[in-house]
Amino acid sequence: MNYVAFRMLVGDPTKYLGLIFAVAFSTFLLQNQTSIFANLLKRAGNQIRDVTDADIWVMAPKTDYFDQTRPLKETDLLRVRSVDGVDFAVRLFKGLPIARSPTGQFAASTVMGLDEATLAGAPRNMVMGDWRDLLKPDSVVIDEAGYLLLFPGEPLRINRTIELNDNQVTIVGISDALPAFTAFPIIHARYSEAVSFQGRQRQQLSFVIARGKPGTTPEALARKIEAETNLKALTTAEFQDASVSYILNNTGIPINFGITIFVSTLVGLVVTAQTFYLFTVENLKQFGALKAIGVTNMRLIGMVTAQAVLVWFIGTAFGSALSAAFFNFSLSQIPTRHFIFFWQSAVGVAAFMLIVIIASSSFGLTKVIRLQPADVFR
Amino acid sequence: MNAVECTSINKSFGTGNTKVNVLRGVDFTAAEGEMTFLVGPSGCGKTTLISIIAGLLRADDGGIALFGKTIADLSPGKQILFRRENLGFVFQQYNLLPSLTAAENAAIPLLAAGMNRSKAVKKATEVLGTLGLGDRATSAPRLLSGGQQQRVALARALVHEPRLIICDEPTAALDHKSGENVMELLASSAMQADRAVLVVTHDSRIFHFADRIAHMDDGVITHASDSESAISAH
Numbered sequence: 001m002n003y004v005a006f007r008m009l010v011g012d013p014t015k016y017l018g019l020i021f022a023v024a025f026s027t028f029l030l031q032n033q034t035s036i037f038a039n040l041l042k043r044a045g046n047q048i049r050d051v052t053d054a055d056i057w058v059m060a061p062k063t064d065y066f067d068q069t070r071p072l073k074e075t076d077l078l079r080v081r082s083v084d085g086v087d088f089a090v091r092l093f094k095g096l097p098i099a100r101s102p103t104g105q106f107a108a109s110t111v112m113g114l115d116e117a118t119l120a121g122a123p124r125n126m127v128m129g130d131w132r133d134l135l136k137p138d139s140v141v142i143d144e145a146g147y148l149l150l151f152p153g154e155p156l157r158i159n160r161t162i163e164l165n166d167n168q169v170t171i172v173g174i175s176d177a178l179p180a181f182t183a184f185p186i187i188h189a190r191y192s193e194a195v196s197f198q199g200r201q202r203q204q205l206s207f208v209i210a211r212g213k214p215g216t217t218p219e220a221l222a223r224k225i226e227a228e229t230n231l232k233a234l235t236t237a238e239f240q241d242a243s244v245s246y247i248l249n250n251t252g253i254p255i256n257f258g259i260t261i262f263v264s265t266l267v268g269l270v271v272t273a274q275t276f277y278l279f280t281v282e283n284l285k286q287f288g289a290l291k292a293i294g295v296t297n298m299r300l301i302g303m304v305t306a307q308a309v310l311v312w313f314i315g316t317a318f319g320s321a322l323s324a325a326f327f328n329f330s331l332s333q334i335p336t337r338h339f340i341f342f343w344q345s346a347v348g349v350a351a352f353m354l355i356v357i358i359a360s361s362s363f364g365l366t367k368v369i370r371l372q373p374a375d376v377f378r
Numbered sequence: 379m380n381a382v383e384c385t386s387i388n389k390s391f392g393t394g395n396t397k398v399n400v401l402r403g404v405d406f407t408a409a410e411g412e413m414t415f416l417v418g419p420s421g422c423g424k425t426t427l428i429s430i431i432a433g434l435l436r437a438d439d440g441g442i443a444l445f446g447k448t449i450a451d452l453s454p455g456k457q458i459l460f461r462r463e464n465l466g467f468v469f470q471q472y473n474l475l476p477s478l479t480a481a482e483n484a485a486i487p488l489l490a491a492g493m494n495r496s497k498a499v500k501k502a503t504e505v506l507g508t509l510g511l512g513d514r515a516t517s518a519p520r521l522l523s524g525g526q527q528q529r530v531a532l533a534r535a536l537v538h539e540p541r542l543i544i545c546d547e548p549t550a551a552l553d554h555k556s557g558e559n560v561m562e563l564l565a566s567s568a569m570q571a572d573r574a575v576l577v578v579t580h581d582s583r584i585f586h587f588a589d590r591i592a593h594m595d596d597g598v599i600t601h602a603s604d605s606e607s608a609i610s611a612h
Contacts, residue, residue, distance in 0.1 A: 001489055001490060003489070003495050004475065004478065004482070004486065004489060007475070007477045007478050007482070008475060008477050008478075010477070011475075011476060011477020011478075012476075012477065285473065286473070286475050288473075289469065289473035289475075290486065290490070292432070292434055292461075292467055292469075293461075293462065293467060293486060293487055293490060293534075294458055294459070294461045294462025294463075294465075294487065294490055294491075295462075295486075295490045296455070296458055299490070372434070372435070373434040374425075374426075374429035374432075374434035374435045
């Protein structure tokens with residue numbers, strides 16, 4: 001009888017395609033919005049994630065997230081180094097100077113000042129050039145998106161000069177740094193040069209980044225540093241989570257996306273549920289004839305469920321394929337670079353759509369089950 | 379042996395002031411090897427009676443036996459199984475599934491019984507052949523005339539070789555010639571010594587096919603007659 005169910009489903013191409021479209025459209029909309037939202041939040045922690053040389057971040061107490069820092073004292077570096085279990089700890093500076101190209105293009109930028117000796121925190125994914133060239137005087141590495149912002153429409157080329165708050169520097173490399181939430185160009189330089197771009201302040205040290213000796217866990221060491229220095233110490237993962245939480249709690253982005261996702265869910269639910277419910281109800285007469293002939297309620301439930309699962313499978317597959325195509329395209333675009341299609345979004349939305357379709361077919365099924373087969377004689 | 383034996387069947391719908399007694403102590407029999415017609419004015423209870431005989435409705439009280447088996451004694455699941463194996467239906471509006479071919483429609487009782495699809499369709503195609511529709515087996519119902527659609531419905535009623543075929547106004551939607559054709563096929567295909575056909579109809583033009591005609595009015599069987607006297611009375 002599953003064959004009969006299948007033929008009933010595809011027998012009217014307009015209704016069938018309408019069902020598939022409703023499911024595919026809803027799936028695409030939900031997967032798209034949830035994944036974009038998750039990608040945006042992920043950006044809040046991208047610059048933390050990009051520093052692969054350390055797994056502990058030490059910062060001033062009350063620091064909430066990456067872009068909100070208060071300088072530490074130079075002696076704080078030594079205090080962190082003195083904590084038992086710390087293998088190494090180095091400076092990391094973060095400043096926001098204005099970058100300007102020779103043609104006059106300018107943009108606020110995020111400059112990361114790296115430890116002079118180790119260059120810990122330097123970008124490891126390079127599009128062009130070598131990050132070790134940061135050891136040369138007045139040299140910087142800029143991310144690809146930042147380069148294209150300052151040199152729009154021009155090919156990537158190293159050894160070009162830009163100004164950072166009136167300091168002329170040479171681009172020795174172009175990195176594929178993960179995009180920041182602020183979308184500013186991301187520039188890496190040596191610590192001593194980065195602080196001079198920013199202008200002198202009484203204290204300049206933004207972060208101390210550290211790594212534990214073998215046998216210590218980052219979590220335990222971070223708690224130990226906090227206890228011994230009265231500074232805030234977080235693991236890389238904890239700092240990323242804190243930065244994401246800050247965006248969630250202090251910006252309108254979650255509300256904005258929340259409304260969009262809610263409306264998408266509502267539209268998807270209503271369109272899909274109503275279409276499938278009507279499909280079942282419009283076939284009531286046929287189901288009645290089948291009941292009279294001797295098809296059991298259980299068999300009819302199986303038939304409607306088979307129809308629902310098939311519509312879900314095809315519709316979700318189309319919707320997911322559209323989402324995958326969208327994110328594949330967005331990966332190649334500078335503003336949406338590194339935007340990925342989260343598998344959690346794909347699986348979660350697919351599961352949600354299955355629930356919607358099963359629920360809507362269940363509403364129709366109650367009519368089928370209550371249907372008196374004698375009605376076919378009327 | 380009687381194919382159908384109904385004793386003192388009562389059935390009402392609604393409650394209180396809206397209660398309508400549709401069947402009032404109906405006694406009715408249909409013998410094996412005979413085509414029995416159930417005739418009467420609209421609203422007299424014919425459809426309710428055949429629905430109860432078919433096990434699609436439950437009588438308020440009274441007894442029903444089909445081929446000597448008391449249907450009320452069977453569990454709901456067994457009743458469905460009994461209906462599937464022993465009863466065939468021909469509806470006034472054909473009730474064919476528009477998305478299936480003629481052969482697939484005719485094969486539904488076999489598919490419902492769990493038969494393999496290709497075997498079921500093959501057997502249904504054979505039955506369609508005996509009804510003169512062998513060349514239309516793969517046609518969709520919408521491409522068939524009313525008479526052809528009713529013949530497909532007839533094939534569906536016959537394909538699993540049931541012992542009792544219940545027809546509800548089988549010629550109501552057909553012209554005279556098509557109606558005659560359908561009834562001839564019904565008589566030649568369905569009538570065997572151990573089988574019975576029960577036809578509900580208003581159509582006096584087909585009364586001559588009946589072996590016996592039960593007249594019903596206001597919820598009771600008023601009298602029974604043979605086809606000749608029924609035709610002359612009309």
